[in-house]
Amino acid sequence: MDFSLTKEQELFLQMIREFAEKEVKPIAAEIDEEERFPMETVEKMAKLGLMGIPIPVEYGGAGANSQLYSIAVEELSRVCATTGIIVSAHTSLCAAPIYEFGTEEQKRKYLPKIASGQWLGAFGLTEPNAGTDAAGQQTTAVDMGDHWLLTGSKIFITNAAYANLYIIIAMTDRSLATKGISAFIVESTSPGFSVGKKEKKLGIRGSATCELIMENCIVPKENLLGQIGKGFGIAMKTLDGGRIGVASQALGIAQGAMDETVKYVKERKQFGRSIGQFQNTQFQLADMDTKIEAARWLVRLAAYKKDMKQPYSIDAARAKLFASETAMEMTVKAVQFHGGYGYTREYPVERMMRDAKITEIYEGTSEVQRMVISAGLLK
Amino acid sequence: MNIVVCIKQVPDTTEIRLNPETGTMIREGVPSIMNPDDKSGLEAALQLKYKYGAHITVITMGPAQADKVLREAYAMGVDRAILLTDRKFAGADTLATSNALAGALRMLDFDLIITGRQAIDGDTAQVGPQIAEHLDLPQVSYVEGLQYDGQKLFTIKKSTEEGYQIVEVEAPCLITILSSANSPRYMSVNGIVNAYKREVEIWRFENINIDEHKLGLKGSPTRVFKSFTKGAKIAGQLYEVEAVEAADIIIEKLKEKFIING
């Protein structure tokens, strides 16, 4: 068993850290404050191949794997959780399902645009009445002979307003329940497709989270992803992969909060010495560090198993559950350590605390992760 | 066009800290990086490559670990990488270093040789011009920017204390470039994936045709006689005095620190 990073991973870490530090961190507070989608960062990431890390070179990707992808999302999120989720939603929820479930023709048509970052991708599953219970889909897709007609709306869609391509989950046969759900590849320019209102959020405020509206939206026949009636499985498997992304994001947020806290307690002086010299601080830091490291290895393990083509659904659920709850706990502690300063926007920890919360919610709430994990135990 | 870029792996001197009690340097945990000026030189070469087409070779002299900066260069987009390493090269000062590098460069085709102006661990700015001399090439140092006519002619902006100069020189030539000349690109993800799959050529003493007496410690006219640190920071002094006296105290200190002549 080898737990050390490979040389490629070390080189990648060097690059992504420098990129995060120089290109992402300086605007993190600003895009949060202004609720601005950092398109310029997406363009920079596209140039380097960061928008298609695990996609093979023949499809326009960088030809790396889930482990590098996970490290990328972690390091980006360490300084800006918004940037982390842009990459994660794009890669795990759009590029990955096309690569894993698409026909050769679909892959050739869409992956080069997506994996190169020329196009941004998104994923539409959640509806006003179908959140955790994803089987309650209201969006319908009707076979019109030479095309599909999609009708319905999706909410809380990450990257929505800026995406060019969406994976949309819709009912093709309501009588079959989950077996009547199918997946589609939908271009943003499709007739009848539009983006609705943008959500005002607590955290990850730079990411564009919007409603998608399909009114008699025409989708070409060949854009059915996978087989008809297999959409629910595709969605669930896609979310398994997505959870590695969100877990990496949560891990990054936790680490970022830890970095800030360590820096602060060394500098901040009270009662004549730095607060890092108090044993209460030291013990808490030790506990925080231990939890983050535990989260890191759960995340790495899930990514490793995915790369090894082993079943990883439960590993991804564990990683996401633990990393997201760790992120929440660490950021609350980081704010506490920073005292009054931590509550102000002058320091980044309050932003990290707001950003952390979503990791316990999206791509399967912590409760869903517990369902997945316990189902594995009790089957 | 063939471009050779000489790069060096250096400790990140901005990360070096002094032990506050002993005043000695803490070397552990200091990351090794590609020297910033050299990285800027590599970027200049890559820009020429994508504009005019060029074959880029990077070469570094150093221990086996210097392999890493060559991998980094591969991940940035160079075509060939050479690690010049041999015990006989060890302990070299700038002249002996330039002898070894010039020996290796003679084995290569080049129209343009690029080096960084200086390395952050030594700050000497000597190796580039010394290589140029050994190879009998014209040199332009302190380069801030360069243009190429696509044939033979380089038009170069050279930084000076008062401003800049525009100079012209034909290939083959050597330039030493400033880190402010451009912003080096990041390694690409695919470049990183392939960096360790490519070959780094190991060149040893036998591969270059240079007299052993011109290399390493033997070939170095200069030696370190002794080295020392500036010492630990002593507790500051606080004065509560009249303004005139305060000004005098400050002036005394500035003289001590060579900020003003006294």
Add this chain to the structure above:
Amino acid sequence: MDKSQYKNIYVFVEQREGVIQNVALELLNKACELADKLNEEVYAVLLGYNIKDKAPLLIAHGAGTVLCVDSSELEQYNTEPYTQAITQILNDRKPSVVLIGATTIGRDLGPRLSARMRTGLTADCTGLDISRESALLMTRPAFGGNLMATIICKEHRPQISTVRPGVMLKGKEDPSRKGAVENVTINFDKSKFKVRILKTVKEEKNLIDITKARILVSGGRGVGSSEGFKMLDKFAKTIGAEVSSSRAMVDAGVITYDRQVGQTGKTVRPDVYFALGISGAIQHLAGMEESDYIIAINKDKYAPIFQVADLGIVGNVNQIIPLLIEKLKKGK
């Protein structure tokens, strides 16, 4: 190599547009001191065009002999003609020590010369002395200034060293000094002149990257207004520093963000940092406490800035700084 053949200390006299640069005069003064210890002579090597009239200045600053090469090829500095001229002089006359200013010119010339002469060169020396064995001891910083190293060039001659401007002290000009002027003719190999200078442009370099400044004059609330910062500007110019500030002054719109030092601004490590009217909030200290030498002026004796300052003055910035400027001007 028979080292005993090599004698005397040569100073390369840097001139730009016929103006002798201060660094040359500083080196002449140092050369006199070294020559005394060695019981040798100081030579000034003056290269240029229509430049002979500058020789007396060099003699007044300590040159025993001025070797003057007057040639149109040498009007502006260019690597190859200068290297050829000096190489010929050094080969003919065999000095033991050659001192060159560590300017963009000296740092271009020095290594080219050392490689052509096949001898050692030590760059950017901050200290020069003579050992008991009559060797030149050249002390210079390494590793970004974290380490000092003393270098010797034992078996090769001449021993060449470059020295940064302002490091050595200029001596007093003494017009009564006597010295000789020799004209030297150089046989140039013009086929090697390959770099053509198309134009030389002077521009006010606006060094706004405060992280690279050697000296920073940083102002805070105690300086107060734009008026106060004009005073800091003036002070900075007198000592070759850049102006920076605490966050308060950036927020107040007195100075731009690129000059802000601290947690939310830049981290700086200059040789000397002036904290003027800055109380030293933690976010400010985080950005500057690694500075080599910190001079703080503040009205409040208990201001936290004094905990990191090497030299602390309890007093009013707006009184002390104008006095300083006045005294510095007088001193020049």
